[in-house]
Amino acid sequence: MLNLILIGFAASAIAPFIYKPLKNYFGWIAATFPLYIFLSFISRYNQIAGGDIIRETFNWIPSLGINFTFLLDGLSLTFVLIITLIGVVVFLYAGAYMKDYDHADRFFVYIGIFMTSMVGMVISDNMITLFVFWELTSITSYLLIGFNHHKEKSRKYALQALLVTGGGGLALMAGFILLSQISGSLEISSLYDLNETIRNAPTYTAIVILVLIGAFTKSAQFPFQFWLPNAMEAPTPVSAYLHSATMVKAGIYLIARMNHSLGGSALWQDTILIVGAITMLFAATLSFNQMDLKKLLAYSTLSVLGTLTMLLGIGSKLAIKAFFIYIIAHSLYKGTLFLVAGILDHETGTRDVSKLGGLRKHLPITTVIAALASFSMMGIIPLVGFIGKETVYSAILEVDYWGLFLLSISVIANALIVMITILVGFKPFWGKLLSTPKAPHEAPIKMWLGPLALAVLGLLMGIFPNVFIGRLLDQSAISIISEKLELPIKLWHGFNFVLLMSFVTLLLGVGVYYFRTKILHIAQNLKIKNIFKPSEWYEFLLNGMMSFAKLQTKVLQNGYLRNYIIFILVTAVSLASLALFKVENLFRITPDFSITFYESAIVIIIVLATFMVIISDSRLKSIVGIGVVGFTMGIIFIIHSAPDLALTTFAIETLTVILFVLVLYKLPKFLPFSKSYSRLRDIIIASSVGLFMTLVVLYITSIELQSELKKFYTDNSVPGGKGRNVVNVILVDFRAIDTLGEITVLAIAAIGVFALLKLKLEDRNK
């Protein structure tokens, strides 16, 4: 399976090289690539349906436990087949649809990588490998939503989708790592028998929350649902493929996949159930005032995603059965309807439902396709959507206590979906012909062939459900709930309550369609407003982060060198003192004091000179004061018999004073800038630094130094270094490389002075 993934990436990478010369046939060529993967996997259909599980392992980073472990079971095969089959249709379709776009070759690169990653994700058994593919789908989704990147909206919503799913991805990663700490392995299959252990682990709640954040962001569950309608900025093939049929189901796939290890607890089941139910109803109501074909479809997608999530939350055998049928049905009809919306947009120049009508004569094939898909979406017999909805209703009805309540909101949500279907699938084609920006005509074959095939498939699956879905269903259920379903799929269950509900749904939907403007009007009059606007929370968070970022940067990176120095000094002294405060007898340390007369005189001079520097209001006096301090330091070296050091100090101090005086002439007139407040602050900081150093030095001198170095240097200076001045021997022999370094410093400084004086370039950004 690894080779299929590698082929996928390689094929995506060559797209730009072959696109231009083969532009007119590119859809056909591109479609062979998902087709090839589809065929490679469907050849294992019998094996998987027979109960086998195919596992392949390739080492990647074994020392971290990260490997390409691929696992093909019922669940992953179902997803792979959906992904690649719809991939064939979308690739073919995009060949025609994207023809007039600039840089369509890049489009095929992204979507190719996307499809490969998506396949990789659903067959990965290793959590981190799964995560790698997961993130790749987020990134390609970002690039695809922003494909029309000259539009600000595209860029903005691409980013929104990326941040929401990317943020969820990070949570997911943390969840995976925590989970792996329980079992010691990153393989999902290794968690199979650990359900008890995992649920009793102290990190269980955290794991569930983190994993679910990952899943809910990706599958656009409440309150993260807002990115999906906005993602409709993408070219239509992307909306059909990523944002309805495949990528948005990744989160749901994840929940299904993790169900056997994380599931069973009230936390897991109830959270999923409630969030799913809210999404289902909430998203459907949001579609009410939409007129854009794609937005309408997006809200219905959201609602369906909510239903699917809710089914996993219910978790009964019947719910799992419903989950599978519904996910297949939805992928087929929703993908198709998106492509139909794309055709309408492409052939008429508008996506506004209110401007579309009566096109059946101009787009006869599309009309048929739309009708077939719409019947499935509305749940009309004998399409697969009918079986889907029937099973969903029966599964909901089984739920204890909540059953009827859930069923009623489900009926409402589905009625709204019926309304959407009428708007998207029928209104544009029937009734009076409305004039459109472009003269309408039928789409090219590349654009209708795929959708037609999907629509027909939806019909066939409805009539022969066991041929297409039934065989894989048991194996898929095992992947989720470790049990076989043993529930046959039937198109017709007889006249019962559920059928009645289906009928009510349809009736209600049609009613809503006819009275939708009136209902909207009443809602407006009653001032019923949507108070839940998570998209505004997102904006609020983003703007808040930006304001905070600007504020903190202004405070920290304020541009004043003196503030930076203060920060560093205060940090240094306070933290180091913190460590020193633990010394119990710090202030009682009595180093060996035997102060001579000369020493005390020198100290007095230093202190006086320092005060002169601080107090004086003339620069010259201050410089003199600094000079005095320096020279007296030199005298200390003399007293302690280090004439070399003293001479060096004198030389440096003399030079410093001269240089300072020279610079003095270049400076503007002396003005006392600092306020008394800042002087006080500076005094405090300076004296605490001084106090700290004094204390430390006093402390050290109280310790008897036991160093072998002194003795070694004195002993070896003459025999080893051939020199009587130990300091010199240290400099040029014992530690010669230090001196090499320091000489280099001087050389660089010399070069630097030369170059800085001579080279004056123009400032480009004046």
Added chain:
Amino acid sequence: MTNQIIILPIILPLIFAVTMLFFWKSVKIHRYVNLIGSTISLVVSVIIMIQVLSDGIISLQVGSWQAPFGISIVADLLSAVMIVITAVIGFATALYSIGTIDPGREKFLYYPLLQFLLMGINGAFLTGDIFNLYVWFEVMLISSFVLLALGGTRGQFEGAIKYVTLNLLSSAIFLAAVGILYGIAGTLNMADLARRIPFIEQKELLTAVSVLFMIAFGVKAAIFPLFFWLPASYHTPPVAVSAIFAGLLTKVGVYALIRFFTTIFVHDIGFTHNLLLISAALTMLTGVLGAAAQSDFRKILSFHIISQIGYMILGLALFSPLAIAGAIFYIIHHIIVKTNLFFVSGVVDKLKGSYDLGKLGGVYKYYPILGLLFLIPALSLAGIPPLSGFWAKFVVIKASLEIKEYLIVGIALLVGLLTLFSMTKIWNEVFWKDDPKGSENYIDESYKQISTVKKYLMFAPIILLALITIVIGFYAEPFFNYANAAAEQLIDSSTYINSVLGLK
């Protein structure tokens, strides 16, 4: 081969630099010597790394004065990988500089300064003596200061003054700390220090000194709240200089922190490493928020250096083998990626004549390859799998979770998301958005005058570093194993001590 080879990464750049100085006036010779020299350094460094891998730690007592009396030069796994990566960046910068540095700077000894800088950096990575480390810091500081100010534009000086002042402050603290530590332990040799410190009674004083070292190196590494010099200066010099600084300079500080707080100061982890942990969290946060507030290509990148340094310090602070391995992996990844991002910013600047996001746009439409070359390091920096940055982040986060530092995990993840935000901001403004100048494909006049050869030289290092990023990402196992082994060497300092002091 003998262990003399490990001094070559220090001596060779000096020889190259001096050679160039002999041909003061010939820029051409400078370029060739610099390029050939960088190549030789690269080869030598790789040989050293291979040798360290096969024979273990190599140490050399300079002048044959037995440690701890002379100065030891030591190459363990960490040092070895650092000099290799330095050589890689040196080589890439050599190419890029020929393509981008203006004739004025070239004439005024740009290339010798580059070699001096590399000498200082390699010295810092290889020395086993704390005062000698100070000397290499000085070499680095002075050469980087001159490189920063070379050209003498107003902006450069403004940045360079802040840079040099704050770094001198750090040097002063460093020097004071060296003096104090010598006063306590009576030795300057790192291995000897590591051996003696457990027996020193004045633990509090040691901790106080270790804090001073932390501050001194913290300034160099640009951690919170000491990083001010970095955003103040990195956007001012030519981009080749920014790039090599961005890659290497802060990492010398991080390296020093790792060296000191694994080999030497582990007597009070509860205090020192907790300080590091707090600083790491705040470094990550303030850095990434700083970046979010910028709208200049290089300033965004500069602030991101800070935030990424936080991840490395986090690895050190957690102080488990996995965490330190993560920090080392992070360093390797980050040097490559960050240098490359600066390179890309330079190409964009040449092409469009600006670093200001508001004035840029439309690059992706006409230069998809450049877009790809930006996306690889940018997404890697943001930790998008399977690029190198993902593994770096993954390991550090895994290590944090193992130690149950949940708060820090939350911060690290949030910072990851904000990093992605900043990278997409650049992508959005520079590559996706249409050029605000209106003309479909605006190209700066100066770009048209650049010769084809120079253009190749500009792109070659970018492609090279992007390839390395991809290789580390897709073939992470050997890199991670190496980082692991290096971390083990650091945590169990006995092999280091024995090797340097010649104990068996």
